[in-house]
Amino acid sequence: MSRTELPLPPSQGIxxxxxxALGVSVGLGATEQARADDTTQPPQxxxxxxxxxxxxxxxxxxxxxxxxxxYSAGNTNSQTLNISRxxxxxxxxxxxxxxxxxxxxxxxxxxxxxxxxxxxxxITLSTGEGAGGLNGDQFRxxxxxxxxxxxxxGLRDFGTYTRDVFNTESVEVIKGPSGEYFGAGNVxxxxxxxxxxxxxxxxxxxxxxxxSGPLFRGVGDINYQINDDMAIRVNGMFNKQDxxxxxxxxxxxxxxxxxxxxxxxxxxxxxxxxxxxNSDSKPDYGVSMIQVNGIYRPIxxxxxxxxxxxxxxxxFDRSNIHTLTSALKxxxxxxxxxxxxxxxxxxxxxxxxxxxxxxxxxxxxxxLSGQNYALPYGAGGGAAYRQEGWGVQNVLMGRSxxxxxxxxxxxxxxxxxxxASDSRWPGSxxxxxxxxxxxxxxxxxxxxxxxxxxxxxxxxxxxxxGLFFADRIQLTKQLSLFGTGRWDSFSSTYYKRSTRISHx
Numbered sequence: 001m002s003r004t005e006l007p008l009p010p011s012q013g014i015x016x017x018x019x020x021a022l023g024v025s026v027g028l029g030a031t032e033q034a035r036a037d038d039t040t041q042p043p044q045x046x047x048x049x050x051x052x053x054x055x056x057x058x059x060x061x062x063x064x065x066x067x068x069x070x071y072s073a074g075n076t077n078s079q080t081l082n083i084s085r086x087x088x089x090x091x092x093x094x095x096x097x098x099x100x101x102x103x104x105x106x107x108x109x110x111x112x113x114x115x116x117x118x119x120x121x122x123i124t125l126s127t128g129e130g131a132g133g134l135n136g137d138q139f140r141x142x143x144x145x146x147x148x149x150x151x152x153x154g155l156r157d158f159g160t161y162t163r164d165v166f167n168t169e170s171v172e173v174i175k176g177p178s179g180e181y182f183g184a185g186n187v188x189x190x191x192x193x194x195x196x197x198x199x200x201x202x203x204x205x206x207x208x209x210x211x212s213g214p215l216f217r218g219v220g221d222i223n224y225q226i227n228d229d230m231a232i233r234v235n236g237m238f239n240k241q242d243x244x245x246x247x248x249x250x251x252x253x254x255x256x257x258x259x260x261x262x263x264x265x266x267x268x269x270x271x272x273x274x275x276x277x278n279s280d281s282k283p284d285y286g287v288s289m290i291q292v293n294g295i296y297r298p299i300x301x302x303x304x305x306x307x308x309x310x311x312x313x314x315x316f317d318r319s320n321i322h323t324l325t326s327a328l329k330x331x332x333x334x335x336x337x338x339x340x341x342x343x344x345x346x347x348x349x350x351x352x353x354x355x356x357x358x359x360x361x362x363x364x365x366x367x368l369s370g371q372n373y374a375l376p377y378g379a380g381g382g383a384a385y386r387q388e389g390w391g392v393q394n395v396l397m398g399r400s401x402x403x404x405x406x407x408x409x410x411x412x413x414x415x416x417x418x419x420a421s422d423s424r425w426p427g428s429x430x431x432x433x434x435x436x437x438x439x440x441x442x443x444x445x446x447x448x449x450x451x452x453x454x455x456x457x458x459x460x461x462x463x464x465x466g467l468f469f470a471d472r473i474q475l476t477k478q479l480s481l482f483g484t485g486r487w488d489s490f491s492s493t494y495y496k497r498s499t500r501i502s503h504x
Contacts, residue, residue, distance in 0.1 A: 076101060081172060082194040083154035084329075084339045085397055085412055086181055087472060087482065094482055095178070100171040109209065111217065111239060113137055113150075113163040113171065113193070120173045137163050141175060144188030151182070151192045152343075153325060158391030158420055159347040161319050166219050166237035167257040167275055169194040180484045183416060183466045195325070197271050198231040198261035199223060213242040229266055233259045247309040248443050249284040253277065267331040274324050281317040283353040284309060285382070288375065288438065290367060291360035299359055299438065302367055310356045310436055312445045314429075315382075319349035337399045345391045352384035352427055352450060359438060372439045384427025386452040393418035408474040416466040423459045425452035455497065462492040 076099035077091040087093045098120045110116045114137060117123050126138040126147070138147045138160065150157045157163070165171070174181075175189040182190055202225055209217040217240070223233040235257040243249040255277040263269035287308060289296040300306045326342040357375055359367060366373040397414030431447045470484035 079170070081154075081192070082169075083151075083181070083192060084341060084399075085154065085395065085414065085416075085468060085470070087410075090172075092472070092480075092482075093174075096175040098173045098175070100173075102169050105165055105168075105171075106207075109211075111164060111166075113165060113168075113191075114139075116165055116168075116171045117173070117191070122175060123173065137161065139191060141173070141188035141191070146188050146191065149178075149182070149186050149188070149190050151190055152323070153195055153327065153341065154192065155325065155341055155343040155393050155395065156345075156391060156418055156420070157193070157323075158345040159321060159349070159389060159422075160387075161277070161321060161347065161349060162251075162253070162279060162281075162317075163193070164237060164239065164253050164255055164277060165193070166255055167196050167235045169196050179488075180468065180470075180486045183418075183464050183486065183488050184490045195273055195275070196221070196233060196235060196257070196259065197273070198233040198259045198264070200225055200231060200264055211241075211244075213244045215239075215241045217241070229262065229264055231261050231264060233261070243284065245307045246284055247307050248282060248311045249309050250282045252281050253279045269329050271327045272325070273327075274322070277319075277321045279317060279319045282311050282315055283317045283351070284311060285353055285355045288356040288359045290364050291358065292364060292368070296358065299367065303370070304367070304439060308439070308441065309443075310354050310377075310441050311443065312354050312448075313443055314432075314445055314448050314450060315352050315354055317349075317351050317353070319347065319351075321345070321347040335400055335402050338397070339399070340394070340396045342394045343392065347387075347389055349385070349387040351387070352382065354382040354436075356436070363438070367438060372437050374435050374437050376435045384429070384450060384452075386425040386427070387422065388424075389420065389422035391418065391420035406475075410472040410474070411470070413469045414467075416468060417464065419461070419463045421459065421461040423457065425454070425458075426456040427452050428456075458494070458496040460492065460494045462490070464491075465489045 078089055079099055079101075080089050081087070081093070081097075090097045090099060100116050100119050104110075104119065105116050108115070108119075110118075114125060117139065122142050124140045124143070126140060126145070137150060138145075139150070140146060141149070147160065148156075150163075170193075172192045172194070173189060174192065178186040178190045201223070203221070203223045205221040207219045209215065211217075216238075218236075218238050220236045221233070222235075223231060225231045235255075237253070237255040239251065239253040241251040243251055255275070257273065257275040259271055259273040261269065261271045286298075287304065287306075287310075288299045290299040290302055292302070300308070323343060323345045326340075328338075328340045330338045332338055355377055357377055359373070359375060363373045363375055393416070395414060395416045397412055400409070400411045402409055427450050430449045430451070433445065433448075436442070466486055466488045468484065468486040470482070473481045475481065
């Protein structure tokens with residue numbers, strides 16, 4: 001019995017080789033065995049060779065670690081965190097980390113940080129009420145306050161405002177206590193935004209969005225390589241939006257960012273990034289809650305249209321935020337790398353919002369019977385603040401990689417120092433009508449004026465000095481030990497015209 005095999009190149013997959021060879025061999029062998037057993041049939045003419053010869057198929061892949069956008073299509077466990085004092089990748093960090101890549105934000109049309117974080121379980125939003133808070137990005141991680149735990153490229157993002165993601169490469173949420181990396185606080189976790197940086201090669205991109213409301217948004221991204229070792233990247237954004245199904249509520253933002261990169265092919269690299277974000281919006285505190293049979297529910301469940309808004313003509317949210325970030329990295333030797341990251345932030349914000357009160361008793365009876373009702377504003381009528389502040393942070397770190405016997409060490413040690421100052425003036429209204437009808441409320445409020453008297457001035461400042469040390473010991477390819485420690489000296493002072501409080 002003869003055997004015929006298909007000639008397959010060595011690069012062909014072994015599964016294909018076995019399947020084809022086995023199938024052809026069995027078929028030919030069975031045919032010739034039948035011919036040998038059947039001696040009564042006349043000799044058959046020689047058959048033509050019908051062997052099918054397939055060309056070689058070669059499959060290969062390549063992953064460029066320098067391209068952060070490539071993580072959007074792959075496993076983000078391999079993503080390198082853009083935080084110098086933390087382990088190299090998500091997989092190497094012994095904490096729960098969720099990464100929201102840029103491609104996902106694009107597909108979902110997520111324009112703000114809170115929209116991007118809707119992909120992360122365990123994060124909830126705070127409205128920002130009371131004398132200590134402002135409406136804006138105030139998050140809770142696993143139920144714990146994280147208002148001061150928002151970072152960009154591993155450095156504090158000072159201020160409370162609505163953050164846009166036009167200059168964001170990805171968002172990382174590190175859950176659980178993180179004081180060993182970031183210092184005092186950080187009990188629930190940390191939210192980090194990775195900025196867009198200049199890179200080699202030229203690229204141009206513009207994205208235009210239209211939506212109901214209406215919404216008009218444009219984002220431009222240009223990267224230009226100046227020479228073999230230098231590039232500049234410019235991002236711009238405008239977002240003009242009337243919030244869907246909410247009367248007289250707007251979300252208007254404008255921003256620009258420039259990143260200048262030097263030494264992109266060298267052992268010493270430096271990025272200088274400036275970002276500006278401006279907002280001019282009408283804030284919204286939602287609708288009243290109505291009490292029926294001892295249970296509070298949104299008043300829209302009892303016939304009040306959802307688009308009913310209690311925003312007044314004198315309400316506004318106007319802010320200007322400027323940040324300047326420097327990131328220096330130098331490979332001094334084969335075993336030592338030095339990094340120095342610095343950020344300076346300056347922000348100011350004027351804010352006032354109207355707060356509807358809860359509806360119960362006579363108000364609830366009137367609404368349930370289809371009548372209108374004049375209801376006083378809640379929370380003293382609403383919040384009004386002028387806010388000015390600034391913050392600075394510098395992290396100097398050395399990283400050393402070496403072996404002791406069979407163990408590979410990755411040591412990081414450095415100094416982290418930051419200072420923040422926040423000043424606020426509560427607002428005072430003149431000729432303000434302090435009640436509003438539940439149904440068909442009036443937006444216009446002629447004659448109302450707002451001032452921010454110095455008598456209510458207050459200032460809070462905080463200083464933190466931290467020393468940290470971490471060592472990751474690689475015992476085998478599958479097993480490593482990671483240990484870190486940090487010491488902090490933290491002090492804060494609160495000043496209010498007639499009161500001064502200090503804490504260390």
